[in-house]
Amino acid sequence: xxxxxxxxxxxxxxxxxxxxxxxxxxxxxxxxxxxxxxxxxxxxxxxxxxxxxxxxxxxxxxxxxxxxxxxxxxxxxxxxxxxxxxxxxxxxxxxxxxxxxxxxxxxxxxx
Amino acid sequence: xxxxxxxxxxxxxxxxxxxxxxxxxxxxxxxxxxxxxxxxxxxxxxxxxxxxxxxxxxxxxxxxxxxxxxxxxxxxxxxxxxxxxxxxxxxxxxxxxxxxxxxxxxxxxxx
DNA sequence: TATCTTAATCGTATATTTGCGATATACATT
DNA sequence: AATGTATATCGCAAATATACGATTAAGATA
Numbered sequence: 001x002x003x004x005x006x007x008x009x010x011x012x013x014x015x016x017x018x019x020x021x022x023x024x025x026x027x028x029x030x031x032x033x034x035x036x037x038x039x040x041x042x043x044x045x046x047x048x049x050x051x052x053x054x055x056x057x058x059x060x061x062x063x064x065x066x067x068x069x070x071x072x073x074x075x076x077x078x079x080x081x082x083x084x085x086x087x088x089x090x091x092x093x094x095x096x097x098x099x100x101x102x103x104x105x106x107x108x109x110x111x
Numbered sequence: 112x113x114x115x116x117x118x119x120x121x122x123x124x125x126x127x128x129x130x131x132x133x134x135x136x137x138x139x140x141x142x143x144x145x146x147x148x149x150x151x152x153x154x155x156x157x158x159x160x161x162x163x164x165x166x167x168x169x170x171x172x173x174x175x176x177x178x179x180x181x182x183x184x185x186x187x188x189x190x191x192x193x194x195x196x197x198x199x200x201x202x203x204x205x206x207x208x209x210x211x212x213x214x215x216x217x218x219x220x221x222x
Numbered sequence: 223t224a225t226c227t228t229a230a231t232c233g234t235a236t237a238t239t240t241g242c243g244a245t246a247t248a249c250a251t252t
Numbered sequence: 253a254a255t256g257t258a259t260a261t262c263g264c265a266a267a268t269a270t271a272c273g274a275t276t277a278a279g280a281t282a
Contacts, residue, residue: 004238004271005163006270009138010141016134017134017139018135020133020140021136023127023131024135025128025132026121026125026128027120029209030121032210033124044258047258051119052241054258055259056240057259058261059241061259072222073222077249077258077259078257080222081222098140099147099194111152111183111184111191116241136269163270163271164272164273165229166229166231166272166274167270167272168229169229169230171270172229173231189228190229
């Protein structure tokens with residue numbers, strides 16, 4: 001019964017939801033934080049910083065990459081990841097367009 | 112084996128992730144959009160606007176409420192929901208503090 | 223009181239996510 | 253060539269999320 005109804009919504013709604021989903025786990029927030037704090041690209045040092053197995057971290061990195069929030073390049077035997085800054089700007093823009101109307105009408109809210 | 116490792120991360124990381132999770136489904140984005148566009152509180156008209164069963168919508172509303180993104184009050188036989196504007200400000204602040212460092216160092220990114 | 227309307231909750235089926243160990247792959251080093 | 257190191261992927265188990273119909277509860281109306 002639990003068929004996927006996600007495609008019944010607009011592309012914009014789905015995109016915003018996908019962004020949010022990519023950030024919906026503390027491990028992935030932590031990864032983004034690490035990437036943001038170090039200005040050089042990081043490979044598997046991330047694994048050492050997190051309380052998770054290597055395979056699990058790799059999986060989280062893959063999800064962030066699929067969502068477009070980070071990009072990764074292979075550098076010899078290791079991988080290098082960076083934040084995709086433009087993706088976050090897009091996310092921000094989507095959020096703003098969602099709530100712009102609210103900012104104006106906010107004072108009329110009843111609960 | 113898939114024990115919940117979420118509590119191994121910081122409170123801030125968990126809070127940001129919880130926010131994101133609440134918005135990680137297009138139906139919930141759509142609900143927020145409806146609440147933002149109408150400046151008066153909405154009850155179950157939301158159900159009519161969405162391609163989902165009443166029980167499913169109710170479940171999504173509950174999740175948004177648990178996450179603190181909306182508030183709801185009972186008005187006779189119906190329920191009235193509103194966006195919790197302060198919650199979104201907090202979310203925004205959390206996002207900004209996550210990426211402030213990146214804004215400065217961005218030009219050094221290597222991939 | 224009997225009935226209707228609105229919305230929450232329960233029970234259930236299915237889908238997706240999370241996490242790990244094991245394995246595979248790819249480059250480096252000896 | 254053999255070994256070591258770094259990472260991705262596979263396969264599996266457990267946990268969570270999604271969705272719906274049925275039921276319940278509470279207020280409104282006949």
